[in-house]
Amino acid sequence: MQNEFPVDDVVAPLLEALQQSGCAILEASPGAGKSTRVPLSLLERFGSRPGRILMLEPRRVAARSVATFMASQLGEPVGQTVGYRTRTDTRVSAATRLEVVTEGVLTRMALSDPELQGIALVIFDEFHERSLNADLGLALVREIREAFRPDLGLLVMSATLDCGPLEAMLEAPVIRSEGRSYPVEVIYRPSASRQDWRDHCVQQILSVTADAQVILVFLPGRGDIRRVARGLSESGYGLPVRELHGGLPLAQQQQVLEAAANGEPLVVLATNVAETSLTIEGVTHVIDSGLAREPVYDPARHRSRLVTRRISEASARQRSGRAGRLGPGCCVRLWSASEVMASHQKPEIARVALDPLVLDLARWGCREPQQMQWLDLPPVAAWNSAVARLRDGGALDAQGGLTTFGAAIAGLGVEPALGMLILAGREQGLPVCAARVAALLSERDILSQGVDLRSRLQALETSPDRHRSLLLEAQRLLAGDPQDRQDWRQSLGALLARVYPRQLARLRQGEGNRYQMMDGPGVQLPPGDSLSGTSWLLILDTDGQPRDARIRLAMPLDETDLDSVLGDHAQWHEQIGWDRQRQRVTGWRQRRLGAIVLHSQPIASLTAEQQVQGLLEGLRTDGLGLLPWSEDCRQWQARVATLAAVEGEHWP
Template identity: 65%
Template sequence: MLEPRRVAARSVATYMAAQLGESAGKTVGYRTRTEKKVSPATVIEVVTEGVLTRMLLSDPELTGISLVIFDEFHERSLQGDLGLALISECRDVFRPDLGLLVMSATLDCGPLTDHLKLPLVKSEGRSFPVAVSYAPVRARASWEDHIVSQIRGVDAKAVVTLAFLPGQASIRRVSRLLGDNHYADEVLALHGGLSLDKQQQVLARAAEGSALIILATNVAETSLTIEHVTHVIDSGWVREPVYDAGRHRSRLETRRISEASAKQRAGRAGRLGPGSCIRCWSCDEVMAKQGTPEIRRVGLDQLVLDLARWGCLDPSQMRWLDLPPDSAWKSAVARLMSMNALDRTGAITPKGEVIASLGLEPSLAMLVLDGKAMELAGTAARIAALLSDRDILSGQGVDLRYRLQALEQRPSAYRQVLDEASRIVQGAGSHIEDWQDRVDVLAANAMPMQLARLREGQTLRYQMADGPGVILPEHDPLAGEPWLLILDTDGQPRDARVRLALPVREETITGVLQNLSVVHEQVFWDAELNRVVGRLQTCLGEIVLHSRPMSQLGSQQIETALLEGIRQQGLELLPWTPALRQWQARVRKLSMLDSGWPSVTDEALLDALDHWLLPYLAGMRTLDDLKSLPLGDALASMLDHEQQQRLAALMPESVAIPTGRRVTLDYGGEHVVLAVKLQELFGMQALPELADGRLRITAHLLTPAGRPAAITDNLSRFWRENYEAVRKELRGRYPKHPWPDDPLNAQATAWTKKRAGQ
């Protein structure tokens, strides 16, 4: 029977054993990565999901197992989805007799039923009504203050009040606020960062039935049964891992929960009797029906390695509820190949087998292997154990060395971490090594892209080798250290707050750089100098270590940099004239009428710079050089000879008017505009048509002073229906100009009557 968390596995097994009047380890046992209680008498074994994966990889037939139960499957953990895919293949290939049961209180069963082709069994179970009300947080108010006020307003008859909060930081703040308000009931925290024993202590206190407030993360949503809960206060938030493709790791994000999670949380108050739930959001808020499966939002390194051990190199070969995203899969394969855990075909290597056997994330397994090579196996295992779980000294500085010292000085307080380290290297974790002068070498060589250098003129801000900057907490003892190895942050994509780090000495950095620094020729457009410049840069990832000007640049480098500069700053760098913008507008209008014409919008021109502009950039390097660019020729090169002739015929630059002069058309707006004095069109029956009659000209008929008098796209109708009214107005304002009764038989002119007579 699979449970998504260690505390749930222990709790469920203990509960079921108690129903038989036994202790866990007899008929009902459990097994997690760090703990095992089973015996020859065990018939039901409750395990965490990762344990099932390891069982299948070591014995694909699951010898001796008759039924596999997936509990709380709606959580859609990565290991849960992998386990179901492996079990499905096991049943197809090896064990058609193997039973499968998938359970959940809130799962959308439709896709799962179709996927597994299994019958659906529904059981209402025993539940009590829960009165749900909504209390949204006021605009610009603190939601944590709001949670406190809701807790204070709970019925005095409440036994256990359970408040759902997104993370440990919010639990600490709400707990402090309740203390500042002198709240009488005892306040306890429940989250995944607590040891299993401490989590069990909280559950035991709830079972006593005394007045209690429990501030919990989503660990209390489905994984644990908390007795005597009568009231639930739901913040509506959860912190979930989200894969950051730019930095090749997952980060925690605070997100709105799904409808299924809200239902699960409310149900905590209806286990033993009627209860109530206050939701701290509006009843009108639209929420996702189900949460996003973990397989679509976290890194896949471990998944890829596990499947390579299974013999699967292509995820489409397996049956998934949700196929692993292609980009995350390929990224994980590339990293595992760089570790030599996979060969060029994607098959697992002997080193990959060793990495997989450690039961750690591949990057941490590599740290352990490097530690063994340096005779720092115990230290490496302790670091891996520390990084695999919650911070043991949260809020007490970010220096990893404090944690390693705490493990040495207070081993009884951190037995769980030490036991995990011992498991990783089979006892070596209990050996105290001389690590102080070598731990930075170990960590920096294992995780070089997590190195960060202090930014110039700063004491808290650092640039990481693998991406954006990070910030140390104020007053942290590591402030001002030239180099740090960043081991954990708060997960923000920009300016993330450092949670765990290790100072790295300059001599260690020198050693790393000898092996990993890369010299780049960087040729780019300098927006301040308005020219292409080149620099020779020595880099570790995104960190520029040294930079000096390049003495010579190749013509291709210059042209590529020019194009990139134009893409960054826009086409305004080019010597546009009003006539060229009109050319662009003429072609744009034709391309809307006929599919055979190229797109010449600014966006399309930027996308196709290599095609139409590159041949004209030879010998150019500066903004002054670009001023002499034959831009008209470059643009015209986008049209063949026939198209250029058709453009002139279908969309002429200008048209002739009755006075004998040619007037330039304006193609830049929604309509093609002919702006001309009204008197210059006397005798003109109709406006010319464009594009073989598919596009009309709109005439802006101007007064002798050049101001608009009328607008029309039908000149003959204007003469018939509108001219007389316009004539009356203009004759009074401009009496020196001719305003004939019959404009179609009058002489077109731009002159006054006196000038026309002369």
């Protein structure tokens, strides 16, 4: 291989570090060639060892693209010496010696074979992104190296990372490739206060066209990409506009990268897959929205959801650096220079639901997070919350061990909440519908209007060609070709209510769009939504706000859908209190579904104990003035209180 990339200069010391300690850390800036040059160099020089090299990528688009590029460098089709494996797509053969996989694939391999037989070296690429799967994978590989395979090589590669904690944890040498970059002029151009930032983004693209070769535009999601592309089209924009995101088929991703490499002027509208995971050639200008979609725990639906958030300073530097690889470049940032940003992004383990992590570790035999070695220990509250949900769902037993049902969920390769739905759907005669709902919940919303789940399922039936990728994912989850034994329009509500009882919500009295959820939070429908006024909803997605979250996806329910849930979860409680208006103790029997009061009736006769309980409640709220004491009694009380204050040690 020719010495064309900055990282080539450190391959020799990197190989020496791996041969001496079996473990190393490589820090190299984006575009230095670490994702493609290093694995091929190691394949050439490390390949004398028996076994394959396994390289982890945080995204499917990067795994496929990196493997395809490396295969082309060898003059071979992907799947020969270099292959890839993702949850939905695999190109490997008996000849494959370098396998690029998404991070979750390593977890499944380790759980199936704790010795990782046949693997000589594991490479973690883009580790600075600190995904949950990467942290879990590193903890598993560490334990495998210590318990079973001291010969297993480990290389952690990162674009920007404070390597101190990682270096201490792995006791590994750090090799740095400084890279070659040109100065990048950074310009701050925030949008006006009432202007849609995407319209402002279109204006900025138009303003830099004259001297640009490839304009790389960072946008948070596919909806934003479509919006900006439409704005450019309506403006009569002359340059070709290409989209790049994780939902594109491999062939279309390659077409975008090839078009940029060919030197033709164009605009690439990309999500943060282009931040570090992929190298786009020919970039002279970057326009950065400063936003990214990332998973965050949503308490209203009891699992993580993607939300749009401000990126960190480290991410902003990586993005702007894309414009300085060929020569001096320019980066336009669509926010104010005075805005304060976090220095680094929080690792996923500190901000997402931990249900998949807890389930995988239960399969590994670990019931407490302290039993493993972590770069960041999983938060105790998030861990305990995940354990409780998995126990409620039957995936874990009372001691935290994996049940047969939990093992079946883990085998599906989706987050546990969706696995529970898929298995329940098979049992209840709705396997196809349940798989489609799971696919809908694991991908981006296919409709931009309304929150009714039924409209999404109908769209899959009436426009299958338009939603082919989602239907293929649903087919994968089916594990065969079963048919629904009943009409989902009559049966889906009851199925969802049984699987997700905590996500039930009832309309608040006297309000058309505000709801009380079973476990406490209040949520609301968008104004004018077709489901307004519906008595019961099953909440499937919200905007993630902690108070009065806006509902984004829901299933309407009728009373019959709730029968089994009420039988299993509704309970009678006695409510004893003080009626301030009538100045008396009152008691009510209430049937509740969590925080939702279903029925309430007065208690006709209160016991003496209940009377005392209610009176104490009144004293707490209204004070001692409630007691029927005479003036003489109150004078005596005051004298005793005074003496107690003066001679406190002699008074009880």
